[in-house]
Amino acid sequence: MIEVNNLHKTFKSKKNTVVALDGLSFTAKDGEITGILGPNGAGKTTCLRTLYGLLEADEGSAIIDGISVTEQPLAARAKLGIFPDKFGLYERLTAYEQIDYFASIHGLQGAAKKSAIEQVIKDLDMEALAHRKTAGFSQGQRMKVTLAQALVHQPQNFVLDEPTRGLDVMSTRVLREYLSRFKEKGHCILFSSHVMQEVAALCDRVIIVSNGKLAAQGTPQELCDLAGKTQLEDAFVKLIGSDEGVAA
Numbered sequence: 001m002i003e004v005n006n007l008h009k010t011f012k013s014k015k016n017t018v019v020a021l022d023g024l025s026f027t028a029k030d031g032e033i034t035g036i037l038g039p040n041g042a043g044k045t046t047c048l049r050t051l052y053g054l055l056e057a058d059e060g061s062a063i064i065d066g067i068s069v070t071e072q073p074l075a076a077r078a079k080l081g082i083f084p085d086k087f088g089l090y091e092r093l094t095a096y097e098q099i100d101y102f103a104s105i106h107g108l109q110g111a112a113k114k115s116a117i118e119q120v121i122k123d124l125d126m127e128a129l130a131h132r133k134t135a136g137f138s139q140g141q142r143m144k145v146t147l148a149q150a151l152v153h154q155p156q157n158f159v160l161d162e163p164t165r166g167l168d169v170m171s172t173r174v175l176r177e178y179l180s181r182f183k184e185k186g187h188c189i190l191f192s193s194h195v196m197q198e199v200a201a202l203c204d205r206v207i208i209v210s211n212g213k214l215a216a217q218g219t220p221q222e223l224c225d226l227a228g229k230t231q232l233e234d235a236f237v238k239l240i241g242s243d244e245g246v247a248a
Contacts, residue, residue: 001188002028002051002157006060009046009212020046021057022212028190028205030156033183035199036192037236038209044192047209048161051190053077065156078106081150083160083191091135095126095145098134099152106153120148124178140171147178158182160191164198176202196233206232210240 009021021043028034038044049055051062053073062069064076089098099120103113121130124144129137134145143163150158158179164172179189179202193199199206200220208215208223216223216239220232227235 001030001065002034002159002190003063004047004051004060005063007047007050007057007062008059009043009050009055009057019212021050021060023060024209024212024214025060026207026214026217028157028188030188031183031186032204033179033189033191033202035203035206036190036209037194037196037199037206038192038215039240042209042240043212044209045161046212048159048190048192051080051159052082078153079155079157081153081155081158083147083150083158083163089134089137089142089145092133094131094133095137095141095148096121096130098145099148102149103152108153116152116154120152123151124148138171139167140174143167143171143175147175155187157188158190160189162192162194164193164195172198196231196236200232208236208239215240 004024004026007021007024011018011020024043024047036044036047046055050057051064051069053069053076056070062076064079067076067079069076090101093101096117099117100113103117108116121127124147126144126148129141129144134142137145163175167175176198183189203220205217206220206223207217216226218226223239224230224232224235227238229235229238
């Protein structure tokens, strides 16, 4: 489970001050897919980077399975599988070597590491890719390697930042199937997306963020009911009080 409690984060420069998070709080539960929606500059990325431990909040806390990100950053990070918005790979390495590298980062060694790598390759149907260098991989193949890197240490919680951006239709379908499978196994999945149909189809709960604050939360249907709309996109626009209608 992921808990975000009263997060505040302000960025200051000589020219201006930007309040990225202004008391944001929410919970992403085990066995559910929770989506984060918000317009550009709403604070979504700042929130996710705080969960990763890449940013330190000015105030408030982020808790991963009861472990404080601030007080025990390495222990908290071990509970997370992080799937970034760009599939950066070391292209001279094979897919297996890529996954091996990330397994080592997470402290896996010897037979336990070998077993974990083989298991994630099997789970993601990557046997045919495992010993090929990743240079020239398609976006779908790169997605699988990146997902394997995030899962090799068998984390309870997955955090994904716009996971389907740049993927073709078939790769997007494959990723959605994997996320649904992990949800059924009881994992906590938190992801940001700008694709309304994706959020409506996948998410058990949706967090809408605006100006660094929680604007609304609930199931896609609850948000539509709250806004008096039939489509999630229309509900989103009304709930953030904007006519832009663009989430990113």
